[in-house]
Structure formats: structure tokens, C-alpha cells
Amino acid sequence: MRYSPERKPVITLAAGPVDSYPEVLSALSKTVLYDYDPAFQLFYERVVDKAQTAMRLSGKPVILHGEPVLGLEAAAASLITPADTVLNLASGVYGKGFGYWAKRYSPNLLEIEVPYNEAIDPQAVAAMLKKHPEISIISVCHHDTPSGTINPIDAIGALSAAHGAYLIVDAVSSFGGMKTHPEDCHADIYVTGPAKCLGAPPALTLLGVSERAWAKMKANKAAPFASMLSIVDWENAWSRDKPFPFTPSVADMNGLDAALDLYLGEGPENVWARHALTAKATRAGIAAMGLDLWAASEAVASPTCTAVKTPDGIDEAELRRLARERYGVVFSAGRADTLGKLTRIGHMGTTAHPIYAVTALAAYGGAASLLGRKVDIGKGIAAALAVIDAAA
Numbered sequence: 001m002r003y004s005p006e007r008k009p010v011i012t013l014a015a016g017p018v019d020s021y022p023e024v025l026s027a028l029s030k031t032v033l034y035d036y037d038p039a040f041q042l043f044y045e046r047v048v049d050k051a052q053t054a055m056r057l058s059g060k061p062v063i064l065h066g067e068p069v070l071g072l073e074a075a076a077a078s079l080i081t082p083a084d085t086v087l088n089l090a091s092g093v094y095g096k097g098f099g100y101w102a103k104r105y106s107p108n109l110l111e112i113e114v115p116y117n118e119a120i121d122p123q124a125v126a127a128m129l130k131k132h133p134e135i136s137i138i139s140v141c142h143h144d145t146p147s148g149t150i151n152p153i154d155a156i157g158a159l160s161a162a163h164g165a166y167l168i169v170d171a172v173s174s175f176g177g178m179k180t181h182p183e184d185c186h187a188d189i190y191v192t193g194p195a196k197c198l199g200a201p202p203a204l205t206l207l208g209v210s211e212r213a214w215a216k217m218k219a220n221k222a223a224p225f226a227s228m229l230s231i232v233d234w235e236n237a238w239s240r241d242k243p244f245p246f247t248p249s250v251a252d253m254n255g256l257d258a259a260l261d262l263y264l265g266e267g268p269e270n271v272w273a274r275h276a277l278t279a280k281a282t283r284a285g286i287a288a289m290g291l292d293l294w295a296a297s298e299a300v301a302s303p304t305c306t307a308v309k310t311p312d313g314i315d316e317a318e319l320r321r322l323a324r325e326r327y328g329v330v331f332s333a334g335r336a337d338t339l340g341k342l343t344r345i346g347h348m349g350t351t352a353h354p355i356y357a358v359t360a361l362a363a364y365g366g367a368a369s370l371l372g373r374k375v376d377i378g379k380g381i382a383a384a385l386a387v388i389d390a391a392a
């Protein structure tokens with residue numbers, strides 16, 4: 001066994017978190033400032049400004065000091081009241097999961113659920129809105145990571161806005177890796193974070209909040225206040241003149257600052273392009289090896305994560321174990337309903353470079369072959385390189 005569980009892998013091609021950029025890692029080791037120090041308060045304001053630029057927001061984004069699950073749960077707790085009717089769109093494990101939080105705050109939950117290798121059809125949303133004019137909130141996961149599939153949130157957002165509903169979007173594993181911004185999809189609460197495509201460690205949530213969402217949250221008497229789940233507590237935290245409700249994660253703010261500098265410095269379009277190309281090369285290689293994508297069509301396949309359907313007769317956990325032990329390459333399993341049915345190859349941040357498609361194909365193909373599913377790895381790699389070279 002070359003890479004025993006006690007040893008570090010060579011490369012983590014998981015669906016997030018992935019390794020951070022070196023500049024982010026060195027920023028994490030900066031001096032830890034006192035959060036009331038004017039230097040820190042000014043720094044915090046500047047980081048919020050950079051996040052605002054990256055998210056292309058007209059208002060200030062909110063930073064919450066916990067993994068994006070905090071932001072998703074806080075969005076449900078702050079925005080949804082028993083008077084709301086929520087339409088939850090579920091095309092995967094995360095989308096489905098949001099429905100359980102929604103249900104905690106309102107008994108009125110409607111759902112559109114599609115098989116977890118497909119995407120939500122905006123026409124189905126339009127039909128549901130017509131049938132249920134009482135729908136006041138729509139929730140959707142943009143990239144349902146355990147399926148590696150993308151929902152058309154800009155189209156869904158346009159329908160939601162026309163209906164007058166509030167829209168909650170989970171864009172945790174898409175923002176920074178493809179063209180998506182809160183205002184492009186009319187999101188009222190848009191949840192993302194630095195640990196997927198921005199290449200920083202898991203620790204923070206970035207939220208885009210619309211004017212009307214602020215008003216609704218403030219009017220909600222049951223919304224959390226003086227609580228880790230509160231969004232409203234953080235409304236003015238961006239300002240150097242306002243105190244923080246709780247101590248922010250100082251070191252992770254340094255990391256986020258570096259990650260935003262890298263994203264804006266490279267140019268968002270360039271960053272998205274290398275994510276898309278890595279995914280495209282991976283998909284071409286998978287097809288050339290005679291293997292199947294999990295996604296029902298290329299059109300719904302994510303540019304930030306490729307889910308490969310587990311070949312018949314192969315134990316998926318064994319395949320990942322071999323890829324890691326023999327080659328030092330880490331992939332992600334599915335989650336809940338997709339566990340065992342697929343393997344995920346992440347293309348996020350530091351790992352969104354086309355040559356990693358070749359690494360992934362070699363490790364996946366090698367492990368599958370060892371388990372008795374003979375695949376033509378050479379063909380897969382040639383197909384990936386053809387895609388990469390055609391884009392040069």
C-alpha cells in the first residue's frame with residue numbers, strides 16, 4: 001500500500017473542500033488582530049467590499065462565521081414564517097435537505113422533486129406557481145454537489161421575481177467556479193462560501209441579501225436575534241464604525257481576503273473558463289473509456305464537479321480506496337441517496353486546472369481496471385487532451 005490512511009494523499013480531487021491556494025495558506029498565518037482594533041475593523045470593511053465586487057452585488061454582503069450550512073439554516077430561520085408557503089425544489093440531497101429546515105418554520109411546504117441525475121425544469125416551476133398563487137418563498141440548490149448537476153437558477157429566479165416570491169439559493173459549490181451571482185437570479189438570500197471554488201478552507205459563509213429580504217427578516221418577530229443563527233445581527237458588521245455581534249473568525253478573514261484577491265486578480269471569466277474546461281475534458285475522457293456520467297445529459301453536468309456512475313458490479317467505496325491507496329488521489333463518494341451509485345471528481349479552485357482531468361481519469365480508470373472493469377485508459381486520456389488542446 002503506497003499511500004496508507006496515515007499518509008497524506010498526493011492530490012485531493014474531492015467535491016470540496018479542496019486544498020487552499022498557497023497565498024491563502026500564508027494569509028492564514030498572519031497576526032491575529034483584536035476584533036475591536038481599528039486596523040481589523042477597517043480590514044473587515046475592505047474584505048466585505050471585495051466580496052461585494054466578486055458577488056457583483058449592489059448592497060453589502062454578509063459574512064457569517066461558520067460553514068455555509070450555518071447560512072442555509074439561518075436563511076430558513078430568518079426568512080420563513082408560518083404564514084409563508086414555501087416551494088422547495090429538490091434535484092438532489094442538498095435541495096431535498098433544505099425542505100426539512102423550511103418545514104421547521106412553516107407547515108406549508110410544497111415540493112418539486114426530480115430524479116437526482118436531472119435538473120429542475122423551469123416550466124414545472126411556472127406551472128406550480130400558477131396552481132399555487134399562495135407560494136411566497138422558493139428555495140433551490142444551484143449545484144447539488146452530491147449529484148454533480150446544475151439547476152437553471154437564472155430562469156427559476158426570473159419566474160420567482162415575476163410571481164413576487166422570495167428566492168433562497170444555495171450556490172455554495174458553484175459560486176466562483178461558474179457565472180452565477182445573486183442578482184443574476186434575483187436571489188433574496190444567496191448562500192455561498194469560500195471553501196469550494198474560491199480555494200480557502202471551510203469556515204465562513206458569504207450571503208447576498210436583497211433589500212426586501214432585510215425588511216422581511218426584520219419584520220419577522222420569530223427570527224433569531226442575539227444568536228449564532230441570526231443574519232440580522234450582522235447587518236452592519238461590515239462598517240468599521242459598528243461593533244461585531246460576536247467575535248469574527250479573524251484568521252479565516254485573512255484567508256478569505258487572499259482568496260478574493262486571487263479570484264478578482266485572475267479575472268472571474270478566466271477562473272470560470274478553467275473550471276469549465278477541466279470538467280469538459282473529464283467528461284470526454286469518461287465517455288472515451290466507455291464509462292457513464294451520472295448526469296442525465298451533458299447540459300445539466302456541473303463545471304465544478306463531475307459525477308461518474310458506478311459501473312455495474314463495482315464496489316464504489318473499494319474503487320475510491322484503491323485510487324487513494326495506490327495512486328494517492330482522493331475522490332468523493334455520493335451522499336445519502338447517491339452514496340455508492342457514483343464517484344465525484346471535483347474541479348474546484350486549486351484543482352480546476354485541465355491537467356487534473358488527466359490525473360483523475362488515470363486514477364479512476366486504473367482503480368476500475370484493478371477491480372475487473374477493463375477500460376481503455378489511453379483512450380480516455382487522449383480524449384481529455386484533445387479537449388484541452390482544442391481550447392488552447
Ligand SMILES: *Cc1c(COP(=O)(O)O)cnc(C)c1O
Binds near residue numbers: 016094144170172196
Ligand atoms: C459544501 C456544500 C454546502 C456546505 O455544506 P457542508 O456540509 O458544510 O460542507 C452546502 N450546499 C452545497 C450544495 C454544498 O456543496
